[in-house]
Amino acid sequence: MAEELPSITSRSITFTHKVPVLKTRLFWEKLKEGRVYATRCRKCGRLYYPPQGDCAHCLSSDVEWVELSKDAVLETYTHALQRPAGFDGYEPYIIAIAKNRDGVRVMGWLEDVKLEDVRVGMKLEMSTRKLPDGFLVITFKPSGSR
């Protein structure tokens, strides 16, 4: 082991932000019910997921909330063994992207399946789950599983 080189410790700084969710409040509330919502522009009909309260296409801020279909197909995934700070207290999780019947891609944790049984193209059912620390995650499980 090489000798540690001289250093001094910096003054620490911690950021914890208050993230405004006024325009996306419904998304966060519906997560508690196991539902995932997108927004649709009432003027031009464009669908936004993740949801946004302003339409970049026609510049309207008149948007409506639409619930996304729970039926989805797995497009890709990764088994996250090395987790970032803030997530290292959880068991390793599978991050997946699935495309649902509305043609919208959603990222979530793929659960209730063995890693070796996961296949790109498999049918999934979307839901949400509250973690022990209170944070909510979007989840997928294989269609038809309990």
Next chain:
Amino acid sequence: MAKKVAVVGVGHSKFGVRSDATIQEVAFEAVKGVFEDAGIRQKDVELSVVGTAGTRTYELMPAVPINEYIGLEEKGPLRVEAACATGSAAVHTAYTNVASGQVDVAMAIGVEKMCEVETATSMAVGGRAGNYLWEFHLLGTSFPAYYALHATAHMAKYGTTEEQMAKVAVKAHKYGAMNPYAHFQGEITLEKALKSRVITWPLKLYDCCPISDGAAAVILASEDNVKKLKVEMPVWVDAMGFSSDTSNICRRDDYVGLRAAVRASQMAYKRAKIAPQEIDVATVHDCFTIAEIMAYEDLGFCEKGEGGKLLDEGQTEIGGKIPVNVDGGLKSKGHPLGATGCSMIYELTKQLRGEAGKRQVPLRNYVALAHNVGGTGHYAYVTILRR
């Protein structure tokens, strides 16, 4: 009418865990090198562009402290950030300033200190490279995870294998061992790469570039000044292409390539009026091994889905059809975010001048290409150089 712009000097620091030096001190090494190479000094530089992502440093507004330390306190600085493509964004800013006639001589300095914080903290910073609220906050993405999503999709669609990805790492380490500036200086075997621990499946340790500190610098000058400064062997910037993409990865059409890189390369090829087959040597953004395979395809070095085959045939080694990352690439040389884009220009300038020593590629057309991606295809810059 835009002016012709040339690279008239390049400088490079040692890449690695640089706990021996602050960000300014590492930057100084590259700046000393670039001045010695160009044979000019601070008084000749009209604009300083500092590229640093600055996401892991105690110096939250680092451009001015860096600029002061290198003696350019009156010359800008313009601070630019484009995630992992920050160095190319700095070169692009310097380039457009010279090409437009705003200044005649500009320096792009790319620098990053990444190893002063813990790895878990670094992972949490990298995991925020997409869109914090909808990705990291909800699902704990990490930067390797984003590229792992691409690797899984590429494997599923084209049959690309973990072994083909490992071949990128083996090649990178082979050339990194010949590059005195590289973070890693040792060769590895295919078996070692394949047996390394899983970071985020299907990516293993040797599929990932290291976390590194380092700096590189480039001086650009207009055609008139190339003569005035008596530059013996200018390397011309034929074209720079750029593009970008959505922050949210869910808003992309597929995960088997990077649209921003395709668009940036098409812009660069069109502006330089060349085809991919004319390129003698390339540096591509191999932050993860799958990224190099996608780069081959996005840049048109092979057909879509055949990147793995190019590796099997050894076509991207010295002596192959298109040598790629013969400086060790991000994988072995290291990837200090702000420095990488400038480091690519360093390597290609040395190659085009015929000064790359053991790693020199044969030159036929005297044309080279740099491909630098920021985030997971969030930014892309493609630069074409010609001697």
